[in-house]
């Protein structure tokens with residue numbers, strides 16, 4: 622079995638978090654969890670999308686300054702569009718966000734199985750917390766959207782066992798060529814079962830999704846890419862700040878940063894997905 626840096630990294634981070642949470646009993650309050658998610662996602666999650674500009678350049682999407690400008694205008698216009706729609710219909714936007722995210726997250730296993738199989742894995746990633754921690758999910762969704770979304774959590778809770786069975790089938794089929802898929806699935810299941818939903822999401826998003834994206838798109842940490850990633854991440858953080866300030870409410874001092882973080886992720890996801898799932902197809906994950 623050939624393990625890549627991203628396989629090893631996720632298993633290592635997952636084990637450390639599981640040990641910290643169970644053996645050392647590092648129980649974090651809800652507010653500390655929110656603070657942790659906001660910081661870790663900003664530092665380790667955002668940069669994977671901040672490289673979209675480098676990827677587009679590599680794909681030859683903009684060969685002239687005019688095209689480069691067009692790329693930025695298009696990207697920012699899509700972000701603004703999603704944020705406006707979100708302000709009118711947050712619950713529908715969250716549901717749509719979950720749907721497109723499951724497709725995007727399924728891409729983490731592109732090359733291991735076909736597109737339908739990938740989507741099943743993506744659905745499993747997002748629906749497991751609803752099966753294990755339904756009450757917390759209702760609280761989180763209401764913090765993010767301001768609405769009580771019991772029915773959305775119930776639908777996800779029903780999808781979880783179906784997606785889990787699908788994941789077992791997909792993993793068994795891939796067992797010969799990609800045994801590490803099974804290890805990752807077991808890790809994801811254990812994390813979802815053990816950790817609160819926000820921490821589970823943070824470990825998966827930063828420990829697997831972001832890292833795999835960096836490795837599979839051939840990110841080399843030279844000074845140019847590090848500079849670009851940092852600059853675009855800072856702009857994205859500034860947009861997040863603006864979102865939080867524009868909705869500020871002293872009674873919800875920590876709910877607002879969480880809400881702004883997920884609004885920002887949802888808005889960035891649309892142009893990020895168009896680029897990654899539309900142009901960078903078949904990011905090689907499977908060991909040859």
Ligand SMILES: CC1=C(/C=C/C(C)=C/C=C/C(C)=C/C=C/C=C(C)/C=C/C=C(C)/C=C/C2=C(C)CCCC2(C)C)C(C)(C)CCC1
Pocket residue numbers: 666667668669670671672673674692693696697700718719722725747748750761762765818819822853854856857883886887889890893
């Ligand atoms: C290039 C560019 C830029 C930048 C960008 C960036 C930085 C990006 C990023 C991107 C990204 C960074 C993306 C992301 C994505 C994400 C996602 C896709 C997520 C999802 C999630 C979810 C869906 C979740 C869910 C949940 C909740 C909410 C709670 C708990 C539980 C669970 C987990 C279920 C700017 C704008 C500056 C400018 C223009 C150009």
Ligand SMILES: [Fe+2]
Pocket residue numbers: 669670725830834893897
């Ligand atoms: Fe991504």
